[in-house]
Amino acid sequence: MNVAVVRFPGSNCDLDVVKALEGTKGVRPKLVWHEHGGLDRFDAVVLPGGFSFGDYLRAGAIAARSRSVGEVRRLADRGVPIFGVCNGFQTLVEAGLLPGSLLRNSGLRFVCRWVTLRVENNRTPVTGRCSKGDLLRMPVAHGEGRFFLPSAELDSLKKDGRVVFRYAQSTERDGRGCNPNGSLDGIAGICNKEGNVVGMMPHPERAVDSLLDPEGRSDGSVIFQSLASALGGAS
Amino acid sequence: MIDAEWSEHCSYKSSKALLKTLPTSGSRVLLGPGYDAGVLDAGDGCVVSLHIESHNHPSAVDPYGGAATGIGGVLRDILSIGTRPIALIDVLRFGNIGESQRSQWLFRNVVRGIADYGNCVGVPTVAGEVEFDESFERNCLVDVACVGVGRRRDLVLAQAKNPGDIVVMAGGSTGRDGVRGATFASKSLARDADSERSSVQVPDPFMKKLLIDSILDALETGEVKGMKDLGGGGLSSALPEIASKGGTGVELDIRRLSLREPDVTPLEAMISESQERMLLVLDRVRHKKALSILRKYGVPATIIGHVTDDGDITVKDGADVVARLPADFLANPPLIPRDSRAPVRQSDWVEPESPPDLSKVLLSLLSSLNVGGRRWIYEQYDHEVGVRTVLKPGQADAALLKLPNGRLLAVKADGNSAASALDPYSGASGCVAEACRNVVSVGAEPVAMVDHLQFGDPGDARVYWGFEEAVRGVADYCRGVGIPVVGGKVSFYNEDQLTGRPIKPTPIALVAGLVDKDERFVGPALKGRGDRIVLIGKTSMELGGSAYHSTVFGVQNGVAPRPSPQEDRRTNSAVLRLIRAGLAESVHDCSKGGMAVALAETCMGRSIGAEVELQGAPATRMGPASLLFSESHGRYIVSVRKPNLSKAGGLLARARVPYAVVGTAGGRSLRISLRGRRLVDVDVAKIIEGKESSISRALGEEQ
Amino acid sequence: MIISNKAAAKDPEGDVIYQDLVKSRFSQAESVRVGKLLRFKVKAAGSLEAQRLVQTMCDELRIYNPAAHQCHVSPGRLSE
Amino acid sequence: MIISNKAAAKDPEGDVIYQDLVKSRFSQAESVRVGKLLRFKVKAAGSLEAQRLVQTMCDELRIYNPAAHQCHVSPGRLSE
Numbered sequence A: 001m002n003v004a005v006v007r008f009p010g011s012n013c014d015l016d017v018v019k020a021l022e023g024t025k026g027v028r029p030k031l032v033w034h035e036h037g038g039l040d041r042f043d044a045v046v047l048p049g050g051f052s053f054g055d056y057l058r059a060g061a062i063a064a065r066s067r068s069v070g071e072v073r074r075l076a077d078r079g080v081p082i083f084g085v086c087n088g089f090q091t092l093v094e095a096g097l098l099p100g101s102l103l104r105n106s107g108l109r110f111v112c113r114w115v116t117l118r119v120e121n122n123r124t125p126v127t128g129r130c131s132k133g134d135l136l137r138m139p140v141a142h143g144e145g146r147f148f149l150p151s152a153e154l155d156s157l158k159k160d161g162r163v164v165f166r167y168a169q170s171t172e173r174d175g176r177g178c179n180p181n182g183s184l185d186g187i188a189g190i191c192n193k194e195g196n197v198v199g200m201m202p203h204p205e206r207a208v209d210s211l212l213d214p215e216g217r218s219d220g221s222v223i224f225q226s227l228a229s230a231l232g233g234a235s
Numbered sequence B: 001m002i003d004a005e006w007s008e009h010c011s012y013k014s015s016k017a018l019l020k021t022l023p024t025s026g027s028r029v030l031l032g033p034g035y036d037a038g039v040l041d042a043g044d045g046c047v048v049s050l051h052i053e054s055h056n057h058p059s060a061v062d063p064y065g066g067a068a069t070g071i072g073g074v075l076r077d078i079l080s081i082g083t084r085p086i087a088l089i090d091v092l093r094f095g096n097i098g099e100s101q102r103s104q105w106l107f108r109n110v111v112r113g114i115a116d117y118g119n120c121v122g123v124p125t126v127a128g129e130v131e132f133d134e135s136f137e138r139n140c141l142v143d144v145a146c147v148g149v150g151r152r153r154d155l156v157l158a159q160a161k162n163p164g165d166i167v168v169m170a171g172g173s174t175g176r177d178g179v180r181g182a183t184f185a186s187k188s189l190a191r192d193a194d195s196e197r198s199s200v201q202v203p204d205p206f207m208k209k210l211l212i213d214s215i216l217d218a219l220e221t222g223e224v225k226g227m228k229d230l231g232g233g234g235l236s237s238a239l240p241e242i243a244s245k246g247g248t249g250v251e252l253d254i255r256r257l258s259l260r261e262p263d264v265t266p267l268e269a270m271i272s273e274s275q276e277r278m279l280l281v282l283d284r285v286r287h288k289k290a291l292s293i294l295r296k297y298g299v300p301a302t303i304i305g306h307v308t309d310d311g312d313i314t315v316k317d318g319a320d321v322v323a324r325l326p327a328d329f330l331a332n333p334p335l336i337p338r339d340s341r342a343p344v345r346q347s348d349w350v351e352p353e354s355p356p357d358l359s360k361v362l363l364s365l366l367s368s369l370n371v372g373g374r375r376w377i378y379e380q381y382d383h384e385v386g387v388r389t390v391l392k393p394g395q396a397d398a399a400l401l402k403l404p405n406g407r408l409l410a411v412k413a414d415g416n417s418a419a420s421a422l423d424p425y426s427g428a429s430g431c432v433a434e435a436c437r438n439v440v441s442v443g444a445e446p447v448a449m450v451d452h453l454q455f456g457d458p459g460d461a462r463v464y465w466g467f468e469e470a471v472r473g474v475a476d477y478c479r480g481v482g483i484p485v486v487g488g489k490v491s492f493y494n495e496d497q498l499t500g501r502p503i504k505p506t507p508i509a510l511v512a513g514l515v516d517k518d519e520r521f522v523g524p525a526l527k528g529r530g531d532r533i534v535l536i537g538k539t540s541m542e543l544g545g546s547a548y549h550s551t552v553f554g555v556q557n558g559v560a561p562r563p564s565p566q567e568d569r570r571t572n573s574a575v576l577r578l579i580r581a582g583l584a585e586s587v588h589d590c591s592k593g594g595m596a597v598a599l600a601e602t603c604m605g606r607s608i609g610a611e612v613e614l615q616g617a618p619a620t621r622m623g624p625a626s627l628l629f630s631e632s633h634g635r636y637i638v639s640v641r642k643p644n645l646s647k648a649g650g651l652l653a654r655a656r657v658p659y660a661v662v663g664t665a666g667g668r669s670l671r672i673s674l675r676g677r678r679l680v681d682v683d684v685a686k687i688i689e690g691k692e693s694s695i696s697r698a699l700g701e702e703q
Numbered sequence C, D: 001m002i003i004s005n006k007a008a009a010k011d012p013e014g015d016v017i018y019q020d021l022v023k024s025r026f027s028q029a030e031s032v033r034v035g036k037l038l039r040f041k042v043k044a045a046g047s048l049e050a051q052r053l054v055q056t057m058c059d060e061l062r063i064y065n066p067a068a069h070q071c072h073v074s075p076g077r078l079s080e
């Protein structure tokens, strides 16, 4: 199954995502330059992290108006899995493919640290291999990740089960609180009504290699394996 | 042009002769000092490049932009030899941020500047070091180093070898920014910072990211014959260098430059230090692919001239020749001899009596600014992007990075301005020793280093003496342990513009080490309850410039620690053998705050306490406080599983390394005794709390 | 044109500048709010048309995010 | 109060917004410059005094950096 990883000027986790996908059975990743198009040949599209267009104006705001995101919009309507990580999530929100906005962290500083996520919805293409309530360790690294949504919309988002990940207390000692950016309701990832468009702030591609995980785990792998399963590429 | 090119900053008028005494060759060295970056052979055709830069004066005026453009500069150096930047290291010096508003402002903005730039270009900042001392109140130091990787066959040199090749300017437009920047850096900070407004540069990390991506792609075409970053001195410095190294000349038309403002004069264009620009020498015939790659990324690129065979730099403004000078003459300025005089020092220092409660002393040391944790800083840096960072900042003594060939690269930078102020020879050799130890602590063998020597006005004979001593210290130590210096930087005229006082001398060493394929690496944290704690290396009465002195007594006096390269060489290799043999569960070196702080730090990672008795510790005669807090070099704290203890002991004894088994891991507190008398008893939770909150507390932020 | 956070989205930066920097030293100050200013230079027949054009751009290009921001366009009298 | 990069300095953010977002879709637009707006609510006898007070605050508290930025204080008629 072919997965496009869209590269914008300023993307910087594009190769990391490709590497994570290359290590996943049943998927073949390909980097696609944002102006080149042809995304409809792929079975799924990933928008990777980074600072597309320098994050000028707002994170993801300029990328959201690019040609490839126009294509992504059509694919999303057709039910193709679309997965945005960090800047990719910001781009999907700026494109209106996911609701709300990702504002500057409440601490006003960029934050890079390992967090624990609780899986709240395991019916999306990137969480199918998880159980509800699973705790996953992976890092966040962003300056604009505070999820915000007016309260009426937030209620319906929750009611529809569209919160996919929340920041959670880690199993071990973690005195500093677990919400790294002040997101409403601790929300770390959400999906659209149909469930095929998912965005998350933390970086699963950085938690695939156990060598890089301070606890020697590799919790990010399950996200990419889920995607492979959802595409029918692996059992 | 001559003014810019021959300024101290670009050409080392005062330092070149001395720097020649540094050992620069080694079996892994492919390129040493004199190039944009040092290059090491990491095996299997893989190379590692290293470089360090400072941006002190611009950062003192505009901390955010100055620090950011400093990162931009060092990235260019790594890129310009054809290697991909994979990690940044920052070394910072500020005044007391607990007391000075100005220092807080400098500190917050420097860190944010580094974060915003490094994060945006997608190069992780993986390690660093910080000190706070009043002498940096108005002249903060912002040193940034970068590590790159590449393939040996892809290296590009800063030279123009073939007449006829074209010279291309890629990247941002040329403006008046930084005009006179290099000459500015070589001057003391002006009294009225505002009058130097032309040297403020606006960072554009996005353009830098595009430059990096496009140039790395363009290198694949084979059309790039030479490359040179535009740093201090701008074109007036870069052109003579590529021509002189290639034995050629260059002719360029200044009108072809894309200017940001219409009225930039030819002279200004030549010396402009506008950021995010790179000079490329492309093949005379085959250059279309490279140019089209630049275009794809939206990087402006213009052909501004070509390589000639006349050995001259010819600058034209349209049809008019506005300057013509021999390249060699510009690239090789004369050396200036300097006076040096050793300061007179009183030698009647008497060690003051220590306070009775050493637990309290330990806690106040741990939560002091110079020993406390650095999370406030490194959490703002993306230290994971690129999925290479095995050991991350705060996790171990050095950062550890995955290389494409399966080896691991360790890096850490260190400096000690308090010790260097007392004795620049010991301070400079000591920072190399410490950086080596940090690299050894994770299991890597030190293979090369770059240094950065930062001083006041070299025209002051006492300052210049300190500089000479520091160079001698670095040279002797490196020769002694067999580590080549593959690059470095000198920064003079660092002084307080109000008082005219120079900064404390601040030599910095960045050491890189390698862990072989499938070898073990370790961290500093105690792992298992019941593991035995081994202290390696001898403690002497060396409290000069120690954290203990400045925290408890507010003084910096006495004998500064001086490392012994011969002993360190033995100790380091023994520690490496312990790690490789799988005998060491954890390794941490003793540095600031001495043995007591090091022990406390080993308890933090997994919240495991320790019971320690120092009776048998190898040491000269001294009181308990001195034993706990002396900052002698060459010492490690290693934990060993009980069944491995005799093997580990045997290995150390055979290596003739002094050591003692001093304790056992376990419990919830750190207890240290001497001959049965309890000296220290502190909860691990308190240790963690004190250590983690020091910067936030100084800044007046709640945790 | 000015972009600022809607009240519900909070303004942590303004709050911090006020709380940590301004408040203790200038008792006359009551609050600080932070926003982003974009200055567009456009060709238009008059100030009203210019204003309308910029508003259209901001809406269509989503220069601000209506979920969290408010946007205010005014003709520029400020010197360049 | 408006903070922006000095006129002679680059404004990379404004340039990118113009080049990559605005230019191709609105040919009437000629340039974009970006700045930061801080809105102070202060107690003062009149608009002039308020203006002077804010200027003092901005200078003393280093709300902007004179070496890199220009700062323009004007009394607020903009709605909150």
Ligand SMILES: Nc1ncnc2c1ncn2[C@@H]1O[C@H](COP(=O)(O)OP(=O)(O)O)[C@@H](O)[C@H]1O
Pocket: B090, B091, B092, B125, B126, B127, B128, B129, B130, B374, B377, B378, B381, B392, B393, B394, B395, B396, B397, B398, B399, B414, B438, B591, B592
């Ligand atoms: N400015 C900085 N930027 C990034 N990391 C830093 C910085 N300062 C310190 N660190 C990290 O914090 C940890 C402790 O640093 P330090 O106290 O200098 O260690 P050591 O005593 O072993 O030299 C290291 O992992 C180091 O890389």
Ligand SMILES: [Mg+2]
Pocket: B397, B437, B438, B588, B589, B590, B591
């Ligand atoms: Mg150490």
